[in-house]
Amino acid sequence: MTGAPVGLLIGGDRITSTADTHEHIFPATGLPNARVALAGAADVDRAVGAAREAQREWAAQTVDVRRDRLIGLADVVHDHLDELAVLNVHDYAVPVAYAGTAHMLEAFLRHFAGYADKVGGSSTPVSGSFDVNLVEREPYGVVGVIAPWNGSLAVAGSCVAPALAAGNAVVFKPSELAPLAALRFGELCLDAGLPPGLVNILPAGAEGGDALVRHPGVRKVHFTGGGTTARAVIRAAADNLTPVVAELGGKSANIVFDDADLDQAAMLSAHQGPLMQSGQSCACASRLLVHASVYDTFVEKFLAVVSSATVGDPFDPTVRFGPVISEGSLTRILDTVDTAVRTGAGELLTGGKRVGGELAQGFYVEPTVFADVDNSSPLAQTETFGPVVSIIRFTDDDEAVRTANDTAYGLNAFIHTRNLQRAHRVARALESGSVWINSTSRISPQGPYGGYKQSGFGRTGGWEGLQEFLQTKNIRIGLG
Ligand code: NAD
Secondary structure (H helix, E strand, O other), rough: OOOOOEOOOOOEOOOOOOOOOEEEEEEOOOEEEEEEEEEHHHHHHHHHHHHHHHHHHHHHOHHHHHHHHHHHHHHHHHEEEEEHHHHHHHHOOOOOOOOOOOOOOHHHHHHOOOOOOOOOOOEEEEEEEEEEEEEEEOOOOEEEEEEEOOOOHHHHHHHHHHHOOOOOOEEEOOOOOOOHHHHHHHHHHHHHHHHHHHHHOOOOOOHHHHEEEEEEEEOEEEEEEOOOHHHHHHHHHOOOOOEEEEEEEOEEEEOOOOOOOHHHHHHHHHHHHHHHHHHHHOOOOOEEEHHHHHHHHHHHHHHHHHHOOEEOOOOOOOOOOOOOHHHHHHHHHHHHHHHHHHHHEEEEEOOOOEOOHHHHOOOOOOEEEOOOOOOOHHHHHHHOOOOOEEEEEEEOOHHHHHHHOOOOOEEEEEEOOOHHHHHHHHHHHHOOOOEEEOOOOOOOOOOOOOOOOOEEEEOOOOHHHHOOOOOOOOOOOOOO
């Protein structure tokens, strides 16, 4: 894949000559596999201009045309699912067996295409008059969408699709660490007949991202990433009072009650914990709360599933466990493990080292499990974004809920029980945007997804996800 820089996509043109580039490293080998052109402020300005023009053309189409174009885009994506999945692997070495975000993109496009002809307002009575009072819903115009490296296609589906359905144009900034699938998505938008400039793809780092957030032509920012970056984005957006949606990280609790199907719970917990994307998921169930009466039995089953995962080349469809994104990330994760061991935050049951042998050049961290972890330790409180899980013992439902909620985050929570009343009662008590019962985080286009507390604000998916890209106008017609 190396050669000419992978470009930007602005107004239908692929631009490969930029002031700055980034050497993209394939995490499974530690070797460069692409040179990425990085957008700077001038590129952002050009993209916002192209988007503004395309948005006028888009808004001038009837809703039927916009709906059918988005359905057409979903069809084009469908024809390229395998190609997008492979690009996802090139992007961040997610095992191809887990590279399902291309399917997610198609599903979200179909879902939001269905809203394109259903965005309506209302008319209401007004006090002291018989005037006509209309409440209408309008697009913002140009929106900036910023994606993390672990989900460019998921964000294309959950954010770009509703933004377009609502009538906006988009400047989409994938991470410089994973720009390949997003750029291909931009090309597919052109193939599907969307106006050039309606979807611009600008791989960039912090500088380009900051320029996008600060651009006065960007009327709304949809940010997905970490809390530290979110704070910088919100501060930058404050200069123009640009509204921001923030979809951030988590430290999700995964509660296994004594009446759970322990085999199923062990399987689901292992996949939702250290195995899925090597724990590099906002939904990673990194705190595993287990009832004391089933603790030993469950831990044994859990470790058996974790240790059975095939580690290796992410292009091999039998592989379930790949590397982490970068050397820096690997070092950070191993430091977290070392500190936890040194400070006695918990007992290291398995993992904790870099994988050696044939995989030694890649950024592979062994699936790592700590037992009897202190929930107040940094190990249990900080998002590790790696294959590291902390097991914590509890003795009753109230303690489970208290411990689950004892975190600054509130993105996901998981419950394993056969008792419906307990499941519902606990789900309501958890401070979390999503609660999954006897399930993994099966994000669907219909389900509003987003955080409580420091996991962010705003929602993707469903009616709520569409509303993020609409603003409200009140028109009152005086009847004298
Ligand atoms: P990050 O915060 O480092 O970067 C996110 C994006 O922001 C990237 O595109 C990056 O280039 C850009 N960026 C960096 N500095 C910027 C600035 N000053 N202005 C504008 N943009 C800037 O996050 P990451 O490492 O790419 O992703 C991992 C994080 O994302 C984790 O915390 C994870 O939990 C979170 N995440 C959340 C969700 C969700 O839906 N809630 C989904 C996936 C990932």
